Amino acid sequence: MKEKESGLTFGIYPLGVAGTPTGLAVGPQDDYEKIQAALQDLRVSDKTLHARNYVIYYGPDSEGRMLAAAERYAQGGVMTDLTVGCLQEPDIDLEGWLGFIRKLLRNHGSQLTSLQITNEPNLSFMDGSKPYVLQALVEGVVAAKAEVTQLNLQDRVQIGFGSVPESAVTLPHFWENLAKLGGERFIRSVDFVAHNFYVDVFDENPLELSEVPAAVERTLRQFREKDLTILGLPAHVPIRVTENGWPTGKNPFNPVERSYERQTHVLESVIRTVYRLRNELNITHYELFGLRDADSAKDDLFHQFGIVRDDYSPKPAYDTFKKLIQELGK
Numbered sequence: 001m002k003e004k005e006s007g008l009t010f011g012i013y014p015l016g017v018a019g020t021p022t023g024l025a026v027g028p029q030d031d032y033e034k035i036q037a038a039l040q041d042l043r044v045s046d047k048t049l050h051a052r053n054y055v056i057y058y059g060p061d062s063e064g065r066m067l068a069a070a071e072r073y074a075q076g077g078v079m080t081d082l083t084v085g086c087l088q089e090p091d092i093d094l095e096g097w098l099g100f101i102r103k104l105l106r107n108h109g110s111q112l113t114s115l116q117i118t119n120e121p122n123l124s125f126m127d128g129s130k131p132y133v134l135q136a137l138v139e140g141v142v143a144a145k146a147e148v149t150q151l152n153l154q155d156r157v158q159i160g161f162g163s164v165p166e167s168a169v170t171l172p173h174f175w176e177n178l179a180k181l182g183g184e185r186f187i188r189s190v191d192f193v194a195h196n197f198y199v200d201v202f203d204e205n206p207l208e209l210s211e212v213p214a215a216v217e218r219t220l221r222q223f224r225e226k227d228l229t230i231l232g233l234p235a236h237v238p239i240r241v242t243e244n245g246w247p248t249g250k251n252p253f254n255p256v257e258r259s260y261e262r263q264t265h266v267l268e269s270v271i272r273t274v275y276r277l278r279n280e281l282n283i284t285h286y287e288l289f290g291l292r293d294a295d296s297a298k299d300d301l302f303h304q305f306g307i308v309r310d311d312y313s314p315k316p317a318y319d320t321f322k323k324l325i326q327e328l329g330k
Contacts, residue, residue, distance in 0.1 A: 007330040008275055011050035011287030013243075014039065014078045016294045016310060019126075020302040027295025027303065027310050032076040034312040038291060039077075042322050047329040050080040050113060052242065052287045055104070059088045060096045067103060074108050081287065082108070083116040083162065083194075083242075085127050086140070092132040098143040105147045105157070114158040115148075116194050116242065117141045122174040123164050133171075137161050138182045145189035160192035162242065165219050166227065175230040187232060192284070195223055196243035199270055201301070206256055209265055216273040224281045240285035241274055248315065249304035258301055264317040267307075268324065275328045288321065 014035045018025040043049045053073045055066045073079035084104065086097055105115065117140035121127040130136070144159045164170060178186075199215045200207040207215060224239060246266040248258045267288075274286050293306035307317040 006279065007328050008271075008278060008283070009048050009050065009285045010325050010329045011052045011081055011242075011285060012039070012042070013052050013288070013290035014292075015053065015290070016292050016306075018290070018294045018302055018305055025294035025298075025300075025302045027293065027298070030292075031312065032078070035291065036077055038308065038312060038318075042325055044322060044326045047325050049325060049329075050285075050287065051078040052081040052083070053079045054083045054085065054119065056085040056087055057097055057100045059093055063096070063100055063103075066100070067107065070104060070108060074111050079108065079111065081114045081116070081242075082112055083119050084140075085119050086133070086136040087127065087130065088132075092130070092136055094135070094139060097136060098139060101140055101144050102147045105144065105151060105153070109148060109151050109153045109157055112157050114160065114192070115144055117144055117159070117161045119162045119194075120164045120196055121162060122166075122170045124169050124171055127162075128171050128174075134178055134181050137178070138186050142185055142189045145191075158191035160190060160194055160240065162194040162196060163223070163227070164196050165222065175227050179231045182231075187234075190233065190237055192238050192240050193228060193233065194240045194242035195220070197241070198244060198246070200266055201246060202253075204254060209262075209269060212266055212269040213273040216270050217277060220274070220277055220281055220283065235282060238282045238284040240287070241283065242285065242287045243289045244270060244286065245289040245305050246270070247301040247305040249299045249301045252300045252302075258304075260315045260317065263307075263315065264320045267317050268320050271321075271324050271328070 015030050016027055039049060055070050057066060118127045118137045121133045121137050127133050141159055141161055148154050148157045197219050199212055246263050248260055248263050250257055271286055274283055277283060290305050292308045293304045293310045295303040296309040307321055308314050
């Protein structure tokens with residue numbers, strides 16, 4: 001197999017808004033022309049770089065607003081890989097939820113390469129805070145797979161779901177419960193499983209740079225060899241690293257200052273480790289969070305995840321990420 005064919009498929013979240021434990025980090029408006037210029041520059045030598053984006057279904061009253069957001073992302077060229085979350089109150093409107101998924105695929109299936117159902121369903125907040133999360137996940141994946149088949153897009157649009165590493169804030173017995181509810185019809189519908197993880201970002205004690213590769217490897221081995229085994233997912237179904245990054249600024253939970261130089265070194269270490277493990281653990285994608293800071297004037301890390309500032313001027317990590325796409329990408 002040629003190296004180009006065995007490389008990683010890279011992606012990036014291109015917008016400014018970022019989630020925090022207390023809401024959203026926001027700042028200057030997104031500039032779609034500058035976003036497209038950056039994406040094109042990063043796709044050096046015609047390497048693949050997907051734009052990953054999100055919409056959330058809050059119930060029937062939100063449908064028009066979320067469909068309009070998806071249309072805006074599509075028109076702006078920032079929606080190749082799409083994640084759809086489900087945060088209805090007080091309970092799930094299953095018919096509306098599945099109908100929303102089908103409408104997204106009918107409207108944008110020809111532009112998408114993947115649709116991810118739920119972002120972090122095993123986390124005890126966001127999707128995982130809802131008692132119906134497993135039902136939304138299973139029925140959503142099955143419906144999405146049936147819809148892409150009906151639209152004859154099954155060779156273009158991959159269907160998957162999200163996850164985060166097991167921790168004190170994840171749902172107990174998530175993988176066992178998902179296996180029990182999902183069964184064979186669910187497993188047959190899954191084309192990939194997405195994994196969001198942030199090494200050396202939220203931990204109380206910062207890692208030494210030399211410790212980063214081992215931390216990444218532990219996370220990915222736990223996922224493939226334990227969690228997905230419990231689920232009963234065949235090894236031929238790939239993992240995608242769908243949210244990973246290392247922000248600059250200050251950690252609001254401890255006094256550590258996070259430098260531009262450190263961001264460069266950590267991201268390179270993480271990405272090279274994912275690349276090293278890609279064949280053994282069947283990892284096909286690495287998608288960075290994200291392109292730009294939410295607000296570079298605010299020094300807490302939740303506003304500074306970008307490899308460019310909020311005016312799109314590059315941090316040193318930008319050139320490093322570009323180099324890694326050229327060297328390791330498909």
